[in-house]
Amino acid sequence: MRLEPKPASSLAASILYPLGALLATFVIAGLLVMAAGANPISVFGLVLKGAAGSQFAILETLTRATPLIFTGLAVAVAFRAKLWNIGAEAQLYIGATVTVILGTGALPLPAIVLIPLLMLAALLCGALLLAGPAWLKIRFGVDEVVTTLLLNFIVLLFVSMLLEGVLKDPMSLGWPQSAKVITEAQLPRIIAGKRLHYGFVIAVALAIALWFVMKKTVLGYEMRAVGHNAGAARFLGMPVNGIVMKTALLSGGIAALGGFSEVAGLKGNLTLDLSPGFGYTGIVVAMLAMLNPIGVIFSAIFVAGIFVGAAAMSRAAGVPSYIADVIVATSLLTMVTAIMLSRYRIRWR
Amino acid sequence: MSTNIPALRLTSITKRFGPLTANDTISFDVNQGEVIALLGENGAGKTTLMNILFGHYVADEGSVEVFGQTLPPGDPKAALAAGVGMVHQHFTLADNMTVLDNIALGTQSLFRPRLDRAAAKAKIAGLAQDFGLSVKPDALVADLSVGERQRVEILKALYRDARVLILDEPTAVLTPTETDALFKTLKLLVAKGLSIIFISHKLHEVMAASDRVLVLRAGKLSGERRTVDTNRRELAELMVGREITPPAVPAVPRGRVLFELSGVSTVRQAHGTPLKQANLILHGGQITGVAGVSGNGQAALAGLVAGTETPSAGTVTVNGNAISGWSPRAALAAGIARVPEDRHSQGAVADMSVMENVIAEHYRDARFSRSGLLDWAAARKFTQSIIEDYNVKCPSPDARIRLLSGGNMQKLILGRALDPDPSVILANQPSRGLDVGAVAYVHQKLLEARSRGAAILLISEDLEELLALSDRIVVISEGHLSRPSARGELTVRQIGEMMAGHEAA
Numbered sequence: 001m002r003l004e005p006k007p008a009s010s011l012a013a014s015i016l017y018p019l020g021a022l023l024a025t026f027v028i029a030g031l032l033v034m035a036a037g038a039n040p041i042s043v044f045g046l047v048l049k050g051a052a053g054s055q056f057a058i059l060e061t062l063t064r065a066t067p068l069i070f071t072g073l074a075v076a077v078a079f080r081a082k083l084w085n086i087g088a089e090a091q092l093y094i095g096a097t098v099t100v101i102l103g104t105g106a107l108p109l110p111a112i113v114l115i116p117l118l119m120l121a122a123l124l125c126g127a128l129l130l131a132g133p134a135w136l137k138i139r140f141g142v143d144e145v146v147t148t149l150l151l152n153f154i155v156l157l158f159v160s161m162l163l164e165g166v167l168k169d170p171m172s173l174g175w176p177q178s179a180k181v182i183t184e185a186q187l188p189r190i191i192a193g194k195r196l197h198y199g200f201v202i203a204v205a206l207a208i209a210l211w212f213v214m215k216k217t218v219l220g221y222e223m224r225a226v227g228h229n230a231g232a233a234r235f236l237g238m239p240v241n242g243i244v245m246k247t248a249l250l251s252g253g254i255a256a257l258g259g260f261s262e263v264a265g266l267k268g269n270l271t272l273d274l275s276p277g278f279g280y281t282g283i284v285v286a287m288l289a290m291l292n293p294i295g296v297i298f299s300a301i302f303v304a305g306i307f308v309g310a311a312a313m314s315r316a317a318g319v320p321s322y323i324a325d326v327i328v329a330t331s332l333l334t335m336v337t338a339i340m341l342s343r344y345r346i347r348w349r
Numbered sequence: 350m351s352t353n354i355p356a357l358r359l360t361s362i363t364k365r366f367g368p369l370t371a372n373d374t375i376s377f378d379v380n381q382g383e384v385i386a387l388l389g390e391n392g393a394g395k396t397t398l399m400n401i402l403f404g405h406y407v408a409d410e411g412s413v414e415v416f417g418q419t420l421p422p423g424d425p426k427a428a429l430a431a432g433v434g435m436v437h438q439h440f441t442l443a444d445n446m447t448v449l450d451n452i453a454l455g456t457q458s459l460f461r462p463r464l465d466r467a468a469a470k471a472k473i474a475g476l477a478q479d480f481g482l483s484v485k486p487d488a489l490v491a492d493l494s495v496g497e498r499q500r501v502e503i504l505k506a507l508y509r510d511a512r513v514l515i516l517d518e519p520t521a522v523l524t525p526t527e528t529d530a531l532f533k534t535l536k537l538l539v540a541k542g543l544s545i546i547f548i549s550h551k552l553h554e555v556m557a558a559s560d561r562v563l564v565l566r567a568g569k570l571s572g573e574r575r576t577v578d579t580n581r582r583e584l585a586e587l588m589v590g591r592e593i594t595p596p597a598v599p600a601v602p603r604g605r606v607l608f609e610l611s612g613v614s615t616v617r618q619a620h621g622t623p624l625k626q627a628n629l630i631l632h633g634g635q636i637t638g639v640a641g642v643s644g645n646g647q648a649a650l651a652g653l654v655a656g657t658e659t660p661s662a663g664t665v666t667v668n669g670n671a672i673s674g675w676s677p678r679a680a681l682a683a684g685i686a687r688v689p690e691d692r693h694s695q696g697a698v699a700d701m702s703v704m705e706n707v708i709a710e711h712y713r714d715a716r717f718s719r720s721g722l723l724d725w726a727a728a729r730k731f732t733q734s735i736i737e738d739y740n741v742k743c744p745s746p747d748a749r750i751r752l753l754s755g756g757n758m759q760k761l762i763l764g765r766a767l768d769p770d771p772s773v774i775l776a777n778q779p780s781r782g783l784d785v786g787a788v789a790y791v792h793q794k795l796l797e798a799r800s801r802g803a804a805i806l807l808i809s810e811d812l813e814e815l816l817a818l819s820d821r822i823v824v825i826s827e828g829h830l831s832r833p834s835a836r837g838e839l840t841v842r843q844i845g846e847m848m849a850g851h852e853a854a
Contacts, residue, residue: 218712218721221705228700235657235687235695236709237678 003344017342021334029327036319043317050312051305057312059196063266065304067092067275069203070258071282072289072296073210078251080214080291081223082230083244085130087148088255089279090155094129095122095256097159099263100167100178100270103185111184118185119260126256127249129155134248138241152279160272167270178270187265199261206254210293223247255279284332290339303328354417356381356544357513362411364397371397372408373568379513384535384545386555386576388588389565390784395548398565399515403435404428415513434506438518440498444491448484449473452505476507480537495642496527503534514538515546520554521810524642525845532558552581564588589785596792596817599800604633607804608654608773613663615649622646624653625828626663631773631804636795637833638819639808642848646828647777647808648690654775654806655687656680668772681710686771688762690778696762697750704732704746707765735764740790756787763794774798774805780814792818812841826850
């Protein structure tokens with residue numbers, strides 16, 4: 001079996017291949033559903049209903065998508081320049097931690113000043129957290145996959161230490177959780193009484209801004225060139241190390257904003273279960289979107305919908321909600337395969 | 350009549366890669382004791398054909414017979430067993446092993462506890478004696494010269510009792526003297542009844558070494574001649590499909606010194622030899638050719654001009670200013686145009702568009718960007734002008750540059766480098782891998798830049814190219830640059846000796 005590059009991919013192919021991938025995903029997941037003794041059609045119907053069947057379901061899906069847009073964008077930006085940031089989870093937690101440190105009354109400021117200040121603080125801390133691995137990569141060639149991945153555990157244990165110590169809410173009855181942020185530090189809800197908050201709007205705006213950066217700016221152009229071929233970029237006179245560092249600062253900052261958004265928009269305080277792996281799922285989101293910032297919005301909503309829908313389905317049909325993990329993981333594999341097939345033709349012999 | 354069985358017979362071999370037909374119904378015989386030259390431009394299908402013959406590729410149609418036996422397709426082991434041996438252009442030797450081990454590698458069962466070195470050594474010594482292939486069996490391959498390594502490769506094939514030997518561009522890495530030695534060996538081999546296929550695109554070698562010439566053009570066999578019945582001119586026309594004329598080199602007054610190395614040394618990089626105490630002066634309106642066997646410091650020299658390498662000793666002067674803080678960006682700012690050796694790894698970002706590649710050296714200029722925003726409209730206009738001015742065949746400025754042929758990609762790189770008018774031009778292997786038409790175009794553009802007063806450093810492994818274009822030639826050998834000699838001052842033979850490390854008498 002050999003792969004031969006196709007000369008060019010048509011528009012029809014660029015639509016049909018992802019749809020085929022989606023179809024394959026549901027066929028594969030359907031087999032598992034059948035193994036669990038349920039009817040795949042009705043199960044997927046329940047997933048769809050749970051994800052988008054009512055105003056509540058839609059708002060819940062979008063709420064769940066919000067942190068995934070942030071981490072998805074962080075990963076998409078970094079991966080575009082071939083900076084393998086696996087540490088969005090840690091950056092998100094750092095953003096959340098800074099938000100509670102400064103937002104629980106330390107800065108008595110009006111919301112209009114405090115919220116931008118908290119965002120800036122989260123951005124800076126996330127950026128600094130990824131600057132370390134980026135520097136090690138530039139200076140000593142240390143593999144950032146290892147350093148960013150390990151930082152996830154270091155940061156999570158660090159947060160755990162803070163929550164058992166200085167950040168522990170005295171009113172928490174012993175639970176490792178921080179105090180709630182003050183009202184001025186909270187992002188307002190988009191619809192009063194519902195959970196969807198303005199973090200979603202910030203995330204979408206950020207996606208559009210990043211699309212612009214990648215397409216229209218010198219930095220985006222340099223990032224793409226470095227990602228495709230760092231050797232050529234260096235020969236052509238691009239400051240490759242500086243570009244890698246800028247990419248790291250941008251990516252880390254974006255992921256940290258996701259942590260700010262979760263605390264200030266939804267949870268109000270910091271706990272160790274703030275993120276059920278949003279940083280890791282962000283990798284899937286970015287890959288499904290083929291690293292396109294606008295695509296990240298949609299892939300995040302898709303992934304969030306699967307998780308939210310599967311939880312609802314599980315209650316109704318008795319199929320474990322872990323099927324959501326299977327669907328998301330399978331969709332990544334089928335999508336990657338579809339991308340490959342849209343670029344290469346398989347020749348047997 | 351057994352003598353009438355050809356050593357090798359190819360019958361209507363056809364191989365397609367997508368829309369490209371690399372080999373189109375090619376048939377020919379190779380007789381015992383014959384040297385066949387397979388001549389063709391880059392991309393004519395020579396290597397594909399040999400890969401089919403050796404079983405690396407499977408032909409879509411056609412068959413290969415060795416001494417009357419049809420080879421099973423796609424099975425290099427069967428080809429080896431039938432007595433087909435191949436010496437690749439890029440050697441396939443293990444550097445950290447001895448000559449003996451390299452030759453014997455793979456010839457004995459893995460389950461044999463140990464190699465019978467004495468027998469192997471005796472066999473190698475016999476072969477070396479018979480064919481003038483002197484090697485030291487216990488030397489490490491890493492310590493051998495390129496010519497010696499090639500002898501090891503040939504011995505490796507003979508050790509496996511090859512009856513048909515394929516040599517892919519065997520002279521590309523050799524000095525003229527080593528080439529002569531190789532040709533002597535070939536004569537000895539055919540005298541013993543071996544058949545040889547010798548792939549080349551150099552006409553004078555084909556004329557010197559072969560009995561019969563097969564010419565490939567665009568995947569088809571465009572001609573077959575007995576070497577004694579033909580001449581270089583006819584072969585060139587068969588190869589290219591039309592008449593070719595050498596470039597006219599107009600007289601241009603020598604300008605002032607635009608680039609100078611004095612006593613420059615570089616640090617050893619992962620690749621190649623560093624420069625040692627090199628002196629070089631480039632004048633405006635002159636092409637300075639650098640001759641040398643690949644890997645003798647050309648990369649370091651090119652890097653110094655291009656800005657990717659910094660001197661560890663000595664001074665580099667550009668336009669009268671000694672450089673400091675040298676980098677690709679500084680080189681560009683100093684008005685140096687760079688045509689790199691490797692289009693794919695340095696000259697272009699293959700997966701980006703033609704337009705994105707064309708502005709890659711100058712995207713920070715005010716004409717393409719303002720306050721961090723790129724002006725894609727200006728970039729598109731500039732790209733279109735390059736496409737038109739340089740006659741580039743490409744579907745659109747938005748096409749990925751990977752889809753372009755080598756010649757068209759080189760035209761774009763040249764167009765990018767020559768605008769705005771540079772004072773110094775580095776042309777490192779500018780015609781490597783290009784067809785004759787594209788080569789002529791590149792030469793014409795370099796000569797035009799010379800007429801405009803640019804100082805051009807032309808690094809090439811093609812002596813004919815160097816002799817045709819250069820006002821002066823320097824020879825590089827083990828990191829040392831020779832004194833420059835004017836056009837016509839040295840013969841090819843003298844240059845060859847200097848390439849091998851001997852000072853000209």
